[in-house]
Amino acid sequence: MYLILSAFCVGAMLVHFSVPIFNALIFFTFLFVALCVIRHACHTHSDLTNRRLIVLSLVSAIACCVAYTYAQYEVAQHSAQRVSVNETGNEVLLQGYLCGLPRYSQYGFSIPYCSDTGKFYVSASYDFSNLLNTQCSSIQVTLKSPKFSYNPWVGSYERHLFYERVVGFAKVNRVVERDCHSTEWKSGRLTQLRLRIYEHLAQLLDGYEHKGLVIALVLGHRADISIDENQALQDSGTQHLMAISGLHVGLVCFGLLAIMLRLNLARFALPIVAIMGLFYIALVGLSPSAQRAYVMVLIGMLVILGRIPANTFQAWMLALFVVLALDPLSPLSAGFWFSFGAVAALLFIYSFIPRLVTLPSLLQLCVVQIILFLFVWLAQMNFGLSNSLFSLAGNLIAIPWVSLVVLPSVLILSLLSVFFYDLANHGFFIVDVILDFLLAFLASGEQLSQSSGLKLQHPIMQCLFILLLIMSVVLIGVSKWLGGSLLLFLYLFLFSENEPEKSKLLERYRLSVLDVGQGLSIVMQSPSLTIVYDTGPSYERYSSARHVLRPYFIKYGLNELDLLVISHGDADHAGDSDWGVKTLRPREIVSGEPDRLKTKTNTESCLVGQTWGASNISVEVLWPLDVSGLSKNSNARSCVLKVTFYDTSFLLMGDIEGEEEFDFVRHYYENNKIDLLDADVLIAGHHGAFKASNHAFLKHVQPGYVVFSAGYANRFNHPHASVLERINSHAANPLITYESGAIFFDVTDRGLSVTRTRSDANNYWLLP
Template identity: 30%
Template structure:
């Protein structure tokens, strides 16, 4: 039976790795084939087919519920009920809408909306809204968070921006939102947002600095409700009843063990309801229920059975859970603990158990974090030694008790004030650690090196005395010191990163690296910090020889400060150096300046008669083995005419579309002289500027140019000097992504 359960889990998990869903007839035939195989004792194959078929059916339902392409960018009036916990960030209301109705067309059942400057929106209210609809897409960059997969896992079929609306009905059955409002109104010594995260699992009240501290110290799991909190509450209830029974204070007519297990499970379910039943919470509740059942009846089955049953239970209820990183981390952490403690011949002392558990979890999760593209906390094992008992035993009890006693005057507020102060001290301590040892963003490694590192981690988790266990350390270190291929002399690797409505292009030669533009920043949304800097780390960039900021507009220069803070930058050059932050110490772009890196030639141009910021863009020509790429910034037709009188007016293979494909750029005169065979366009989906303009696309298509659009292809990599077509992230097929278009 265990083999069949493992095969079922494997079938359900296979969905995560499918480049495309099988045809309908095939996944409908899978359960039929499985039933036919059962009499022949091939039940593992049958269970695998059952699991894969069920996962494919659910994935297809979710894909069919997404916004049709024909409605992308349309504005429609819709009605729906607000669900979840709405967030208010920098004047923007963000919330999810369900039970959606529209008079003229069928729309997805659930949407994620943003209302800029909108009124307060509360959970449970019913609204009529005018929404500009968007298909669920996200930025695609190397080893980055896949927002589109996350939306599909949440079964969100569309996103959108609210233009106007009216409230049709007040809130109903919104008790979690009511509790949140009470918690936010309490004096918690400035930490009401952290209390809300701890009690309700709502991290909207945490600042960016708070999240960075939690990430650096590996303690995110402590503040946003995880299985640990659920298990702690269930354990307290169980031990309380066991203690009462031991001292004769429990009624004799009630058998203490069934009551302890039942009330502990009820406490776990109540806390899970309070937390909103996210994937980690559902996993924890199911695991606790199975553990308690195991305690009552099935102790002889071992510790792996509850984990395996919980894994299958979660995936059968929600097969798309495997698209979320938290799912893998939750089950992997429990598996590491079972593997660590299950094979020991003798017990450890309590302090050995506690310290070794932290280090072994860090080792066991390291390959998984690398595969998921997540930062790895170097200080996590040490920080968690003190952070876990502080939150679990010191902060959580007054926080939960204070929330429960909020209706009692002064009592609940006092307990929450105390809990807030305890969290504040905790954050201050973690901040000291975070400032000294930030999280490590590892470079992507080849598959063979990752496999060796994963095997090494498993070896290190085994008990002492196991043959070949000492080989685990050198094998694990392959994740850090794996050899990486070097670029050839005379070849440049060019990455146009997917940063939305902005530009960031990485150029690397054999021994040198430069960045052309740094991505956009609009308000608190800094894509230089969120997208460009992590991408540079994951691509193995240790520092920049040159950061060239074409001009000072926020969509090109906004991320420069974050990048200069996160990486060593030798020089900064810009067409508008005086308009950049002083700490960048930018130099002016000088026309005619040339240099060579590792056989690759670079040449700058800047129009001295520029009349505005776009015309001031610093233009860069890169030539590798005779193949040319022109990075043009935001120059317009007037600047393009001046460029044609410069030495850069040469036949060019690749053109970074000036001004994101604006109608004011990419003039016929420029295209006639440069004769590019392809254009790279960096823009945001559904941007308000209308980039790229249809007339510009028509000019490109008339000349037979291949168009590589960041919205349609994601990040784009060009090996300049090899005369090969670019590769795009969307060519890395996943069933939840649309394939890249073949645009002539």
């Protein structure tokens, strides 16, 4: 039976790897038959006959096809429900109920809304705050397709939305309360209960620094975690501790099970723990991750209590089957791979090295943490999440600290606050202090890791480090002293005080236009010079410098930044640039408006004539001519760069447009330097605004490609239709980031190649 279940699981997961089903069936059939034949040859007492082998192969193939078809159906059904690009901007009437907790901002709030046409994220101003007190409602909204920026080195938000079954976004224009249907009443009541608990905790924790972390642990709602707290957790690889994951659900359920067994109530343990576990995951909103964890824990308890005759691997396979049968889109979640991959790794290692059980508890904990670290590392690399070598030590301290101290305290104090408000308030003060120490430890440890001589940011160095960690785990099973010595060597080697060197393994000349929505950020890299042009936009809880730019450096092994150019001071170009300076530590900073930047240390004015260069790369400033002679218009002060790799040139215009663009062309024409404007690739001025990229300008630039860095459905309508007409009339190829995703221009001495990451990805969850 378990072989058939495994075939079902393979079929369900094949959809997410874009593997043709018939090719996969042939491969797995041969593999299955080979394994069965080997087993039959090794165990002469096996009752496996040729007829049974054929039957098992056929049934497994059918199970694989059924699962593949089922998963494809779910994908097609949700794809058909999503708001299309053509429907963006339409006004419709939705009938439904709130199915999540709100996220507040200075402009209003957003909240999940489940309607008869699917799940939406609706946003509303505070004028419609009555929506939060309305159990069921009819709302008139303006639709927006769930299309977002795409950068392959970070996690895709569109993939997350697809996994969460979100069909679109909506802006509320009118709210009308109505009566609920029976199913809506139950779901709406659950949301209203969670909302009241949220408001109670928000009031109770008002003034505490780590209020958001406590709410996340109780309700699984991460919206109130500050950007600095979130950054510290991500950098140290411990962000999973502040979300309702398998770890938390397992702690609650197995903790209750242990209490029931201690009280000699084994007969009633399973139903009581199952009911209490269901109540707990309902408290956190019945999120898919909580449901997955609940299934795994429930099956684990059934095996432990002898209700299911299965070994550990069979129990693991049964849990995987149930999860995929309930939700075939589960593999879209990184948590799915974290949960099942980590558990499978532990089961395999304990079976492969039985001596681990005899090791001291502390050493056994270290070995288990190394195993979890390795699989989390690999999963995060696959999902474009940042990795940190410090996360090995960080999780070793943080997991037991949060699991055994913080989480039980938070849950007990939350329950206690209903009856003893003041007492719980004092208890949360202690929890806040504990969390403060924990975050200080994680932040300082990550800073130490970043400042160490060996950053191991290049993938080859990361793989080497992982292989050595695996070797140390195996050696601990043979000899704890030998394995422990290798671990000690790895940490001494990791934190050695060698002078950092730029990775020489990245022999690449590339200009990357990052997809940062309505803004601009560009990375220019070569083996000897790395330049960043603008850091993109920054909002209340989002920063392209933190979430796109820095992960790019980590992914592609860029350890140093030679030059940071901030074209001008507008927020969509200089957002969070002060954080970028602190983190990327550029050797030189120039800007068209240095006075508008928060960081003024070593920041020079960008003026015509400045140059930088190295082997096969040259950079020259073409504008502004004289800061004192420019208008007060911020866009007019943009720093314009001409960048040349080999014989391929790029012109970066910042936000230059209109009259300044004419002045720009006039200056170089009158000084007989008009050839300087010629470029193979033009990064269009002001994201393609109506007054930018005029005919006179395009006639002298003569670009082969024109790139517009603009956000999907932006309120400025960039790039403007008239600009695209001008581009086409000059026979240039327009590239828009919201259509192409991040764009890579790779240059060699033989020419230029272009990669449109979104268009080339061919992932079914990406909208066209």
